[in-house]
Amino acid sequence: MKEIELKVLDMSSVLKPSDSFALVLEEVGGRERKLALIIGAMEAQGIRMAKMHYKPPRPFTHELMLSIMQAGRIWLEKGVIYEVKDGIYYTYLYVRRFDGELEIVDARTSDAIVLSLRAGFPLYVYEDLLEREQLRNISSNGLKYTVTINSVDMEMLKKAMEEAVASEDYERASLLRDEIRRREQEEKGEH
Template structure:
């Protein structure tokens, strides 16, 4: 299993702006995109931004129930991908008793963020569905942009020679 963290939420521009939760491995070299619903995206964003609704949302309620019954969410595991659908389980512990409960990955992630629990993904799922993160390309873009900024001179912003007339001179 590979421990992953939530890198953020994005919108799939090619698929009717469907939300995607993006998980990244510890090395930052692989990302796992999981398409989710709007409500789940909001729940995950609220947890990432440490926001609270005026009344408990579903995932807050679940976290409150776990705490009230002295249970802990030990981890979530995204264990398989079948027909473009991810499957996950919650591992919940109460004392010596430990149970695994089937869950949608989006709900499991939203709850894990609220319970500060680790997110694990089976290696086969990462191998099948992850995308490489080109950190070198990101660094090259940052270097090129920094070089561009460093090359700018004040006269580059001069209005002379650009066909812009100074209306105050009239």
């Protein structure tokens, strides 16, 4: 599968009504497609500190991990976002061992982003995933856009459904209700 390089473009302030943030990644060169990940406050803080090249007085987890890898002569070659399901993005880290062997390790996408910013290795996404999940209907100022339903977690779906009912947008509410039911049935093992 073709890999498209990404860079961190922006991070929103707090999304209402939750304490989540929208992290926007942008395609490097090319068509400049954008991908939004919904992340928590702790993940947002780690990414902000890495973007600012902030060095904490004592090593945080990402700095500790990179120091251990350096001491063990292991380095990160790249990260690849390979899937999104029910609001969760999945990423592999490609790790080169001191003996030259390449290992592929599953990682939280937010951790892969922080490590990429700290260690300087590239972050990619499979092109078909980017094409399917890219932001749509981006306003001229870039502050408003549409994300796919697949990139939103259950909590946000439920809140969006409540808002749709409150604003009497019943068509949208029914679509959201159906997606919530589908995920709940899938979680229970029903198909």
